[in-house]
Amino acid sequence: MIPPDNLLTLSPQRMAEEPYYQATGGEVELFEAAYRNHLPMLLKGPTGCGKTRFVEYMAWRLKRPLVTVACHDDLTASDLVGRYLIIGGQTVWMDGPLVAAVRSGAICYLDEIVEARKDTMVVIHPLADDRRILTIEKRGEVVHAPDEFMLVVSYNPGYQSVLKEMKQSTRQRFVACEFGYPDPAIEAGIVMRESGIKPEVAANLVKFAAMTRNLKGNGLEEGASTRLLVHAGQLIASGLTPADACRSAIAEALTDDADTLAAILELSSSLF
Amino acid sequence: MSDFGTILKELERFLEVEFSMRDVSGIAKDIAALPPKDQDFILNWTQRLSAAHVQIATLFATLAPEVARRMDQRLIEAWVMQSLDAHDRNGLQAAVKVLREVDRFIEQDHEHAAGIVLEDVRGIILTFACGLSGRRLFLDTSDEAWTDGETLHLPAIIARMENAADNFVLCKALVAMLWAQGRFGTMRVLFEGMLKDHPDPMRALAFFNRLETLRLEACISRELPGLFRDMLRIKDDVLPETWQAYAVRLSHPDATSMDSLSLLPDALQSDIPDPPCYQCKLDTDAIMKRIAEENAKLRVKLSEIARSIPGPNESPKKFEVAHDRASGEMELMLDDMPIAPPEDVRQLLSSVMLDFGEIPPEYLVAAGPGEYDPTLDRAVQKDPEQVWQGTYHEEGATLYPEWDMGRGSYRKNWCVMRERDVPAIHDGFIEMTLAKHSQLVRQIRRTFEGMRDEDRLLKRQPQGEHIDLDALIEALSDVNAGSEMSELLYARLYRAERNIAVAFLVDMSGSTKGWVNDAEREALVLMSEALEALGDRYAIYGFSGMTRKKCELFRIKRFDEPYGDEVKARISGIRPQDYTRMGFAIRHMNALLKEMDAKTRILITITDGRPEDYNDNYRGGYGIADTRQALTEARRSGIHPFGITIDKEGRDYLPHLYGPAHYVVIDEARLLPLKVAEIYRRLTV
Numbered sequence: 001m002i003p004p005d006n007l008l009t010l011s012p013q014r015m016a017e018e019p020y021y022q023a024t025g026g027e028v029e030l031f032e033a034a035y036r037n038h039l040p041m042l043l044k045g046p047t048g049c050g051k052t053r054f055v056e057y058m059a060w061r062l063k064r065p066l067v068t069v070a071c072h073d074d075l076t077a078s079d080l081v082g083r084y085l086i087i088g089g090q091t092v093w094m095d096g097p098l099v100a101a102v103r104s105g106a107i108c109y110l111d112e113i114v115e116a117r118k119d120t121m122v123v124i125h126p127l128a129d130d131r132r133i134l135t136i137e138k139r140g141e142v143v144h145a146p147d148e149f150m151l152v153v154s155y156n157p158g159y160q161s162v163l164k165e166m167k168q169s170t171r172q173r174f175v176a177c178e179f180g181y182p183d184p185a186i187e188a189g190i191v192m193r194e195s196g197i198k199p200e201v202a203a204n205l206v207k208f209a210a211m212t213r214n215l216k217g218n219g220l221e222e223g224a225s226t227r228l229l230v231h232a233g234q235l236i237a238s239g240l241t242p243a244d245a246c247r248s249a250i251a252e253a254l255t256d257d258a259d260t261l262a263a264i265l266e267l268s269s270s271l272f
Numbered sequence: 273m274s275d276f277g278t279i280l281k282e283l284e285r286f287l288e289v290e291f292s293m294r295d296v297s298g299i300a301k302d303i304a305a306l307p308p309k310d311q312d313f314i315l316n317w318t319q320r321l322s323a324a325h326v327q328i329a330t331l332f333a334t335l336a337p338e339v340a341r342r343m344d345q346r347l348i349e350a351w352v353m354q355s356l357d358a359h360d361r362n363g364l365q366a367a368v369k370v371l372r373e374v375d376r377f378i379e380q381d382h383e384h385a386a387g388i389v390l391e392d393v394r395g396i397i398l399t400f401a402c403g404l405s406g407r408r409l410f411l412d413t414s415d416e417a418w419t420d421g422e423t424l425h426l427p428a429i430i431a432r433m434e435n436a437a438d439n440f441v442l443c444k445a446l447v448a449m450l451w452a453q454g455r456f457g458t459m460r461v462l463f464e465g466m467l468k469d470h471p472d473p474m475r476a477l478a479f480f481n482r483l484e485t486l487r488l489e490a491c492i493s494r495e496l497p498g499l500f501r502d503m504l505r506i507k508d509d510v511l512p513e514t515w516q517a518y519a520v521r522l523s524h525p526d527a528t529s530m531d532s533l534s535l536l537p538d539a540l541q542s543d544i545p546d547p548p549c550y551q552c553k554l555d556t557d558a559i560m561k562r563i564a565e566e567n568a569k570l571r572v573k574l575s576e577i578a579r580s581i582p583g584p585n586e587s588p589k590k591f592e593v594a595h596d597r598a599s600g601e602m603e604l605m606l607d608d609m610p611i612a613p614p615e616d617v618r619q620l621l622s623s624v625m626l627d628f629g630e631i632p633p634e635y636l637v638a639a640g641p642g643e644y645d646p647t648l649d650r651a652v653q654k655d656p657e658q659v660w661q662g663t664y665h666e667e668g669a670t671l672y673p674e675w676d677m678g679r680g681s682y683r684k685n686w687c688v689m690r691e692r693d694v695p696a697i698h699d700g701f702i703e704m705t706l707a708k709h710s711q712l713v714r715q716i717r718r719t720f721e722g723m724r725d726e727d728r729l730l731k732r733q734p735q736g737e738h739i740d741l742d743a744l745i746e747a748l749s750d751v752n753a754g755s756e757m758s759e760l761l762y763a764r765l766y767r768a769e770r771n772i773a774v775a776f777l778v779d780m781s782g783s784t785k786g787w788v789n790d791a792e793r794e795a796l797v798l799m800s801e802a803l804e805a806l807g808d809r810y811a812i813y814g815f816s817g818m819t820r821k822k823c824e825l826f827r828i829k830r831f832d833e834p835y836g837d838e839v840k841a842r843i844s845g846i847r848p849q850d851y852t853r854m855g856f857a858i859r860h861m862n863a864l865l866k867e868m869d870a871k872t873r874i875l876i877t878i879t880d881g882r883p884e885d886y887n888d889n890y891r892g893g894y895g896i897a898d899t900r901q902a903l904t905e906a907r908r909s910g911i912h913p914f915g916i917t918i919d920k921e922g923r924d925y926l927p928h929l930y931g932p933a934h935y936v937v938i939d940e941a942r943l944l945p946l947k948v949a950e951i952y953r954r955l956t957v
Contacts, residue, residue: 078737086761089748211403218402263399266444270499
């Protein structure tokens with residue numbers, strides 16, 4: 001069926017349930033202030049430290065729908081903006097996720113923005129400064145973002161590759177917020193809450209994570225994230241031994257290098 | 273099974289009895305009494321050792337029959353290798369000493385003990401220690417386990433327990449105890465000199481160490497309960513009653529090294545109980561030395577930072593450190609302005625933090641002029657020219673191992689490698705070459721520009737960002753004609769990203785003099801033109817050497833250098849040097865390539881013959897085996913090696929070195945420039 005105006009768009013839905021998120025600093029207040037002032041946000045931090053969960057939580061809190069785009073190295077501007085489809089011999093415009101978010105006043109979260117192709121910046125820049133517009137070249141249309149729309153991007157500054165650095169012209173448009181691993185006590189609380197394991201096991205998992213984070217740059221590109229700890233906790237809660245859970249959920253996920261893997265397993269067996 | 277006569281004859285041959293006139297019949301008799309597998313093993317190693325030194329081989333053959341009863345073969349090999357290493361590094365006496373100390377390797381009388389060879393587990397142990405301590409430590413061998421806080425010293429062979437698994441537990445326990453010495457404040461007592469006023473400081477230190485072992489055991493049982501369970505299993509000490517009471521007191525979670533100190537006078541009244549197998553030595557002098565060095569290094573680094581920040585020079589700059597205990601983050605403040613400390617400063621600060629629990633204010637005074645002692649800095653680079661003017665120095669050079677096919681193992685730190693710049697010579701060679709091959713250059717540029725970022729519009733796709741109008745028109749007319757409409761109506765831009773880093777390694781040995789050298793230089797010019805057109809990242813290095821002590825890599829173009837006048841002049845400045853020792857060059861290029869962030873990494877060697885060197889056994893099979901081993905290492909780390917050789921005999925050994933289809937033999941030097949670009953094109957399409 002051909003839609004009116006030959007235009008297809010998604011209508012993003014609001015989140016029904018409150019996602020669990022444990023604030024570690026003033027990030028909630030910062031996000032709300034940025035939202036009120038129509039400023040886009042840049043979330044920095046290592047993988048699995050809770051950036052995505054934070055955005056979900058804020059979308060729920062601000063009662064806005066959330067559109068998440070996981071960026072990858074083949075993601076082009078038209079993947080974000082939209083494209084023409086042919087339906088029944090006619091062209092129909094299909095809005096991309098970014099346009100859909102702008103039209104519906106949603107929060108659009110571009111995860112790992114540096115992974116996307118450089119041409120995506122052309123559409124992001126005018127949307128991220130005070131113009132707040134999005135140009136759909138192929139349709140000759142300019143979409144003005146409503147007040148409720150917010151752009152959030154994330155990136156991991158830990159990559160060593162120079163190709164994955166963010167350009168100044170891009171980053172200087174955003175209000176930045178740094179995410180680190182939470183404090184041990186908070187992190188243990190998160191792991192307990194998400195997996196249902198006992199406090200002492202959670203504390204040991206967090207201790208183990210700290211050891212792997214010590215290895216960053218000395219055999220590992222990145223230490224174990226909170227997400228991996230939750231995975232390990234869930235496996236333990238389902239009856240795996242802590243050693244097996246650490247091996248499958250954490251050690252093997254972190255590295256393929258035999259020596260580093262062996263050392264990480266020795267660290268976990270020293271703890272449990 | 274060999275009989276006495278055969279063994280005797282073999283031994284006489286290996287140990288060169290015709291010159292030494294030594295009677296080896298006693299040794300032969302001992303060996304003949306062993307099972308055949310041990311006989312072969314010992315004779316085999318005696319032969320190999322005789323290549324290093326007859327005296328080492330003789331001593332080995334004398335000791336081996338007894339040792340073979342007590343150690344398994346893997347351990348014997350480690351023992352012998354240790355001795356060979358000592359020979360490589362410090363000469364005959366050192367090697368003999370290691371062989372004679374065989375009893376140290378086996379602390380108890382086990383039959384065929386299965387121990388842990390530190391070298392085998394080096395990677396695991398270092399990573400394990402780094403995970404515990406949060407910083408990179410060094411590892412070295414020593415009779416006893418001890419540390420200065422920066423280097424872990426462990427026995428080369430750990431064979432005190434009966435089986436390999438327990439010996440590994442012992443090894444881990446030693447590392448954990450060394451870590452605990454720093455982490456739980458044992459070291460602080462030493463460098464704060466609290467034992468030095470004691471009437472018998474050595475005895476006090478021994479007792480203090482024994483008490484601290486009790487306390488650290490308790491710390492480990494809390495921090496690393498899994499490891500402690502294993503430690504209990506291998507624990508072998510028995511405590512008298514008074515000491516059991518000490519243990520109870522010291523195992524309290526709040527106990528510190530001060531408690532051990534306060535127990536010391538009382539403990540000194542009794543006898544010291546035997547230590548557990550994992551007790552480590554405390555070396556006050558080494559710790560003091562390291563701490564003083566770190567203090568100096570930190571202050572020098574701080575003065576560098578202070579100088580690099582503009583401001584009024586007269587007022588002394590004040591450093592402070594804000595330490596967030598919860599997160600362990602440290603922030604360096606200069607005159608109340610936060611600055612991001614460089615990684616080395618951060619490491620130093622965290623080390624000082626570990627030693628003192630805070631950063632003492634005197635550590636944060638930037639060093640004044642003249643306080644800089646560059647020898648403190650491990651990473652300091654010497655001017656290679658100056659180093660060569662003295663005797664052959666190893667200082668400031670990079671050491672690379674070399675594969676010894678006779679031993680079937682690496683000779684550690686064997687090649688002394690230095691990077692040097694090729695002198696730039698502006699003699700118009702580049703222009704001449706470009707003019708001489710002008711037609712070829714044009715063709716190369718065209719071909720390679722065509723390969724550059726081959727973005728293609730893929731038509732008739734099921735999905736895509738554009739509509740393929742041709743396909744749509746066809747499809748609509750198909751529909752009008754009554755047939756089904758095609759779904760392939762879109763066009764999609766396919767972006768092929770070339771993400772290639774290539775390193776060229778050029779033979780600069782004396783044999784390239786003349787035609788070959790010219791051809792190499794011309795080839796590099798043409799290749800550079802091609803790569804500039806293509807946009808691949810590339811580096812060019814030349815190599816040459818004379819004996820293992822003078823291995824030189826000549827920088828012609830680094831990866832991050834543009835292809836400008838300087839690089840061009842260096843290409844024209846390539847001149848033949850000495851010999852073709854190759855393994856070190858490949859190993860260094862591997863290291864450089866590994867640093868590159870590229871999807872595909874290629875190492876192309878251009879040589880004029882088989883690897884060889886002056887006056888040592890690099891010629892022939894040895895050199896080829898080493899080069900082959902270096903290439904295998906490259907392949908293992910994801911680098912694609914490819915060999916180009918101007919040597920008609922190359923077909924004999926190249927397949928063995930590079931593997932089939934990974935080499936090209938060029939029959940005449942003058943053809944090299946014409947072919948090299950084409951070879952590269954085929955390699956990377």
